Amino acid sequence: MTAFDEQGDALREAALAAGPEATVPTCPEWTVARLVRHVAAVQAWVLACIADPHGGEPRGERPPKEWDEIVPWWDGTRAELRRAFDSGPETPAHMPFPCYEANLRAWARRQAHEAAIHRLDAELAAGRDATTFDTMFAADGVDEALSMIIHRRRADWSAVEARGTVLVHAEDARRLWSLALAPGQPPALTGPADPDVTLSGGADAVYKRLWRRPADVSITGEATLLDPLETP
The missing domain is CATH 3.30.1050.10 (SCP2 sterol-binding domain)
Incomplete structure (x- = not known):
């Protein structure tokens, strides 16, 4: 199982356990429903970037607003994204962040860590202790944050x-x-x-x-x- 699969599955399980109306302590303005909708929207956008590798500003589909529709919609989007990643790490993909390579390897890494951090949010919303990540996975997340993510913090x-x-x-x-x-x-x-x-x-x-x-x-x-x- 890839890191993307593992973190996404754990995020889904924690979100369902918390329920859509639960507040997210680490994102005080969010409910779990909004958290899941955010993750689903991001993954749909990544699919659009993969589908149009040389596009200018790909736009992904917008997820539904009702909880009973969000979860199955997200399940389908996540499965489609997983199939896309199976195309191979060097497969070109549109990448709007210049510090990343424009390929599926970069997107798979980014989406694994996106899911992992929001997994923590869902676990805390469910009243659980946050998971302890595998040492190598967490170290990779540190490396990504320091070498790439912080440069996206601001344009100026x-x-x-x-x-x-x-x-x-x-x-x-x-x-x-x-x-x-x-x-x-x-x-x-x-x-x-x-x-x-x-x-x-x-x-x-x-x-x-x-x-x-x-x-x-x-x-x-x-x-x-x-x-x-x-x-x-």
């Missing part, structure tokens, strides 16, 4: 005044990321340097912290320097 970095070096350490995965911050510039991955702030913990916790979900991490140094690393 001119108002950002942070300056310094951030070290992110996923201890159990034995992986380190060093990022340089400069005024008016997006964070840039660099070689090893003395950090002004260090974010450390297990890969699962670091992954969740970067996505602004509850996490038990250690932060030493100038904590405000982590603000530019928050995901959109």
Whole structure:
């Protein structure tokens, strides 16, 4: 089973357990119905990007609004997307984010992590403890967040005044990321340097912290320097 399958299945199960009217603590303005509708809409949009790899602005179908219709609609969309991913990782696909490769490998990775983070939301809405992600999967999510996702946070970095070096350490995965911050510039991955702030913990916790979900991490140094690393 792929990460996309595993995370999507777990998200669906938690959402059904919570019920459509349950509030989502990590997205206070959302109900579970809105959460599921969001995920379904994103996956429909990805299908449109795959169907028209050289298109300008593909638009996916909009999911229905009623809960009894959303879930089966989403099931069909997710199954169709899974079949599309089976076409092979190098298959071209429209990709509006320039830091990603324009192929199915990039979309499968992005959608696995999209489902994983919203899986946490659904679990918390259901009153459960959030799952602990596999170390390698979580470390991959940290890498994606720091090398790609944070660059989507804003189109214009001119108002950002942070300056310094951030070290992110996923201890159990034995992986380190060093990022340089400069005024008016997006964070840039660099070689090893003395950090002004260090974010450390297990890969699962670091992954969740970067996505602004509850996490038990250690932060030493100038904590405000982590603000530019928050995901959109």
